[in-house]
Amino acid sequence: MEISRTHAAGGLPAAFMTPGSASFSDFLASHAPQMLPGSRVLPPGQVDAPHGTTIVSATFPGGVIMAGDRRATMGNVIAQRDIEKVFPADEFSCVGIAGTAGLAVEVVRLFQVELEHYEKIEGAQLSLDGKANRLATLIRNNLPMAMQGLAVVPLFAGFDLETHAGRIFSYDVTGGRYEEHAFHAVGSGSMFARGSLKKLYGPDLTESDTVAVCVEALYDAADDDSATGGPDLARKIYPVVLVVTADGVRRVPEDEIGGIVNQVVDARLARPDGPTGLRSS
């Protein structure tokens, strides 16, 4: 019988059969640590790598919106003009990333598998706080790389099925997790975006008005931060906008977001600094 040999070739290693954690990243840490972004040992020194920039998020009655511009920069060069930095994390949450693009995308993929893995093993979804805490752990594990300049700073938003409201969580590179109220922005253009949101956001805006406010905020970020890309009307490259409600995550379709972007840009042609007061809804 050759079964022992074939077992080594194709059977499931003992680690797979060990009962225990429902966490995919914990499983990788014990079985294949080289696959985790945080456990790599880097040689000293700095590398130039593309950076993703501004992400904004805002709640509205019944959900939450997350939007990101499409630019990645490497020093003064635009590394990519149509990068996507906002992703669905699972059915009821999404994650946007600022920082080193390559690592950030890897962390997002790991986070997506982490949530799906838990759901399949346990037969239930994590609570929104549970998801936010898992993301904090993944970011914390990345701290050694952050200290070498490869930081990843996410923004997490989701629909809380218990409180029936949209919620936003921000993070720092040490894995600190902070719940934000109403709206938040991360990335190099975030201070301009946040300033814009402060003036334009209202807690009782409708879903479509909140999307428009987020697009305005990204426009203002791109206006003053060279690393944030404004809407590219010539190439029809518009911000990625995700809406999370009780029905799940929905990406605002290209033609719909195109319409909103064109309205915003048209208004800016008349008044380049944007609307003056609260938007009338």
Next chain:
Amino acid sequence: MSMPFYVSPEQIIKDKADYARKGIARGRSVVVVQYTGGIAFVAENPSRALHKVSEIYDRIAFAAVGKYNEFENLRVAGVRLADMRGYSYDRRDVTCRGLANAYAQTLGTIFTENNKPYEVEMVVAEIGDSADADQMYRLTFDGSVADEHGFVAMGGQSDQIATALTARYTEDLELGPAVALAVSVLGKHGAPEPRTLDSSQLEVAVLDRTRTVARKFRRLSGERLTSLLADQPDES
């Protein structure tokens, strides 16, 4: 000093197989049926928490009968394997065939090397873009794999159920009739006395080709299952 009795390898294998078969025969049955829009999994299972049918990956699901802790162990291992493969390569690179092979090797090793074989029988199934691309593999306690088409019955009364299905199954069933057929044969042949199973005694899930999301696995329970079964003409 007493000499241990000589037991022939044939006898050891036979004893183990009999032991495993007996364990599996004690449990309630599971039927897996192909329908036009995908694959339906119907289990007689009064528990809402201890599943016999589960999602493995986007297009792959798992159904098992036998000893819960043993097939649960294999299910978790399958989810880990699928997620790890999908994470390191791509979601499209996770296949049912790879999973069935890994399970077969594992069950084969356990059967020959352990004193106690696993008392489980499982189906891993994957839906393709059309019904002829669907795959169903039945795995038994000794690691043997069978490539199945149309339907699979496992568990206590699997022979009687399979006979009944052979007579009544046709290839062009829609979801409703397919689930109704499975429920009907489970009720009639799944126990010594024929019964009528209602939705609270059933665990039903489908791999649904028509879903627009990547994860095609969906459970049908409660109201949805009751109304699906109520819409079907009474087959008797």
